[in-house]
Amino acid sequence: MSEEVNAAAARDERPVKVEVRHLTKYFDTLHVLDDVSFDIKKGEFVCVVGPTGCGKTTFLNLLTKIYEPSEGTLKIDGELADPKKHNLAFVFQEPSSFPWLTVEENLKFGLKVKKLPADVIEQRVERIIKLLGLEEFRNVYPASLSTSTEQRVIIGRAFAMEPDLLLMDEPYGQMDIKMRFYLEDEVLRLWREIGTTVVFITHNVEEAVYLSEKILILTNKPAKIKEELVNTLPYPRNIASKDFIDLRRHVTEQIKWW
Amino acid sequence: MKKNEGKADKLGRGMGASSYTYAMLSVAGVLSFLLIWQLLLEFKLVSGRYLAKPTELILLLIYKWTNAAPDGATLPVSIWASMQVALSGLALGIVTGVPLGLLMGWFKGIDKFVNPVFEIIRPIPPISWIPLTIVWLGIGLQAKAFIIYFSAFIPCVINSYTGIKLTNKTLINVAKTSGAGNVETFYKVGIPSAMPLAFAGIRVAVGNAWSTLVAAEMLAASAGLGYMISMGRLYARPDIILLGMIVIGLIGALFNGLLSFVENRVIKWR
Known part of the structure; x- marks a missing residue:
């Protein structure tokens, strides 16, 4: 596959957005990440897959600087990543809307933290509300939303930031298949509209193949990159097509650690 | 929806x-x-010597509304005296207790600095401050408000502290990854998420303040509902005692209702 990666990478002329070099993390003696290096292009949709408990979430938390790496660097636009300076957004595994804010206020949260001018905030939030069809929920508190609507709000909130890097940690892990298919398409639509660089972590191979332009396959703990796979299937993807199934099978083979 | x-x-x-x-x-x-x-x-x-009939109490209530006998103050005067004491002590307890609890719960340094002293003051029953308070402040409004202050302050601190400690870590991470600093995260995430428990603390504080009030007034006072009860005992008038108790109960229930109303306004997102 490696020639194919190089060929595809050569065709992709987008500038490098995120540069990860030799990222390593120990928790005391527990070795979680081992010398992980890769690039993410501007506007690229990257999925990270790996066996359960391999350190996927640690990997994301390093990218957002919730944890400091033991070794290695993470650069965004050539500068060391810093949540205060760079515009990062995160969609966590657990529902993370602020229960005391209405849908609209939730969407504005990160933009207000960034102290953007009021008219920019207004404009971006209106766009997200329109894109996600949240008009009727604008002044509703999350407690009265369904789980899937709440998750749409959270995803919308992340995209409203127009982040340099959007990190999503198994955002659909706890949803049924119908909701997942629906939200996968939503996320692709927002990504295409807004042109955000996305890192999407999942343990669902089909989801990774469906969404990504590039798949990073991690090994068991301590996690290394087993394969960096460029996914050139045309969007919208057909999960029943032969190419899709072949790719899915290949990724599944690569993940197997037994 | x-x-x-x-x-x-x-x-x-x-x-x-x-x-x-x-x-x-x-x-x-x-x-x-x-x-x-x-x-x-x-x-x-x-026996009617030990207990008054409800109908008698209603007549007494009407009588006491305008007459000062036998305890020396009309009912509205007594209620007003007690309310003043309770509300000033309570307000002071909430205004100092809630912020202190929030700060202690969020900032570890403040916690370590304040907590040892707080832990020692906490188990002292508020009414045990009465003798010292009489020495310091006499038996006026200030003295009783001071005793009530302690009874209200402590639940406010404890509940706000616990409330903010229970802030969802994911929500904190959302704020931090958006670029919020610790102080901004404190007031944008910590404080709102602590509000339900802080209100539960205020509710306990209202109850404490009201019950401590009676104890304080029974021991040292010249007016108020607690004073009226102890005068009733002195004159062997169970009806006066009962009336005092019932008015205390009614006002307590009224406070609680009022607080629920305010709570539903402030925490309208539940």
Whole structure:
């Protein structure tokens, strides 16, 4: 596959957005990440897959600087990543809307933290509300939303930031298949509209193949990159097509650690 | 949009009775209680020397509304005296207690600095401050407000502290990854998420303040509902004592209702 990666990478002329070099993390003696290096292009949709408990979430938390790496660097636009300076957004595994804010206020949260001018905030939030069809929920508190609507709000909130890097940690892990298919398409639509660089972590191979332009396959703990796979299937993807199934099978083979 | 809208009673225990029926049930409960009380005295099952009839109490209430005898103050004067004390002590307790609890719960340095002293003051019963307070401040408004302050302050601190400690870590991470610093995260995430428990603390504080008030006034006072009760004992007038108790109960319930109202306004997102 490696020639194919190089060929595809050569065709992709987008500038490098995120540069990860030799990222390593120990928790005391527990070795979680081992010398992980890769690039993410501007506007690229990257999925990270790996066996359960391999350190996927640690990997994301390093990218957002919730944890400091033991070794290695993470650069965004050539500068060391810093949540205060760079515009990062995160969609966590657990529902993370602020229960005391209405849908609209939730969407504005990160933009207000960034102290953007009021008219920019207004404009971006209106766009997200329109894109996600949240008009009727604008002044509703999350407690009265369904789980899937709440998750749409959270995803919308992340995209409203127009982040340099959007990190999503198994955002659909706890949803049924119908909701997942629906939200996968939503996320692709927002990504295409807004042109955000996305890192999407999942343990669902089909989801990774469906969404990504590039798949990073991690090994068991301590996690290394087993394969960096460029996914050139045309969007919208057909999960029943032969190419899709072949790719899915290949990724599944690569993940197997037994 | 609301999850429960239009659905029948969730547990099905009320068999879908209307809210009017429920209100009438509550009224009937109060009336039955009073009726049993009245009948016990009418049929001489309990001696009138120890207990007054509800009907007598209503007449006494009307009488006491304008007459100062036998304890030296009309009922409105007594109520006002007690309210002043309770509300000033309570307000001070909330205004200092809630912020202190929030700060202690969020900033570790403040916690370590304040907590040892707080832990020692905490188990001291508020009424044990009475003797010292009399020495310091006499038996006026300030003295009683000071005692009540302690009874209100402590639950405010403890609940706000616990409330902010329970802030969802994911929400904190959302704020931090958006680029918020610790102080901004404190007031944008910590404080709102601590509000429900802080309110529970204020609720406890109101109860404490009101019950401590009576104790404080029974020991040292020249006016107020607690004072009226202890005068009733002095004159061997159970009706005066009962009236004092009932008025205290009613005002306590009123406070609670008022607080629920404010709480629903402030925490409208639940």
